[in-house]
Amino acid sequence: MSEEQNINQNNEPKEDKFLAEENKIRLVTGPDGKQFQVNPLDDYFCDKRPQVVAPKNKIIEKFLNWARAESLWVLGFGTGCGSIEIPPLLSPRFDAFRYGVQMRPTPRQSSVLIISGYLAVKTLKRAIRTYEQMQSPKYVMALGSCTINGGMYYDSYNTINRVDQYLPVDVYVAGCMPRPEALLAGFVKLKERIKAGNAEGANEYAEKFDWYKANQKKIIKNWNMPDYNW
């Protein structure tokens, strides 16, 4: 890791075949008629490292953690076959609203990311981007045996085996596939963890940022996005 704040580890030129068309360096004409060069990866995205935010005073933090635990906003982002288990949660039969679980459509507003099943390399990239756009404190729940040891995809060429190598996971829900009841039990477990003050995944991610990034880049060959993009 270089000493400067910019954390672009690969020093090779950014002009590569994977770069999306809109992210390539280009000339733009401003409203005043002047032409200037735009490098979207540097100009449009943030490349500041995540910071560790220490918990506040013990008593206040206990109260805040209680509020955080009782108000889990889940991102509606399905990664594998497990995503089919999430919609029934909101149906009259399981009714996760009772536990303070609500769905949010945007990563900015949500606090829980559910990795719902196997993660293909392509999806891992999206999951990382999504996780980094969420605001701290944030929690990750991994669903199904695929996220624990690869499950039935353990020897697949295109699927990762262990999610916690790439994202800090708070709660695993085992099963193939876990029933919605198991998912609810997972939420209850996550609540216990948050209330006990142990769910500091966002801080852990910031502390071991280099390790996580190195792992991620080992898997994702076509890294054509900024290193940290909130």
Add this chain to the structure above:
Amino acid sequence: MNDIIIKLLWTLLGLFIVLNWGMLMGASMRKIVARVAHRRGIPIYQPWLDLIKLYAKRTSISHGVMFYLGPVFRLGGGVGIFLFLPLIYGSEYWSNFSWAGDLVLILYFQFFGMLGMALGAGEGGHPNSVIGITRGLSQFTTVEIPLTLAVISLALQYNTLSITEIVAAQQGGVQNWTLFTNPVATVAGMLSLLGALRHAPFNLVKAPNEVPIGPPTEYHSAFLGVLRTNGAVLHVVEAALFMNLFFGGATNWAEFIIKTFLIYFWSVFVGVVHPRFRIEQSVVWFLKIPLAIGVLAVILYI
């Protein structure tokens, strides 16, 4: 000088009551919707927890000055309506800062928050917020037309633009309420209230299960907390405005709470039995029946 400070303190207390009542109403609405769908629904204290959690988020990011000011303008709109709205008729302290032309000012404040939100959401730069704010502004413009016509009809009827005077004219029994003295304007107003409170079928703009959540796509942490605070205040003051205009105002807090809840419940009741409109459907709907009724209400009093 002292009088002003004391009045300000009473107004802040009123704002606190209105905020909590708004959150309780929002929670009860979600409970009702859940019971209709055969669910138990959220705990009744969920909105408070959500708010605490949002304000207690550890990180937040900004997209620029307007991104900061968007929620502030939105809250300014909601609190602005509150400041100039008499809550309890006949009470010196609970009538806030209402004065001669407050009706016009309140109509202006209703749009003010929306415009501030448009600027903030625009700077957020997310395509979904631009779509959302376009939808929101076009729907709210059509909502305002029948409402404004109803208000003009009321102004012609009572020959005043002061809400306190309109409430005063309705005292002395149910038969003096605008509901009975000017039913046409009441119908136009109540139909536009459905859009102003933004429940189903007119909740496309901010419905979380629409693909773009709407203007607040990029808003998070305390920004969203401010927006939610405003939402709670706005629900009560909208209901209180309609209570003052059409249902004889309130002379004590019990009356205030019962009337605002029933007016709010009207939109919830319509919401749970109707599916959501697409934006072009709701725009066209407001420009048909409510607009025709509003025009009729004005014609009757010219």
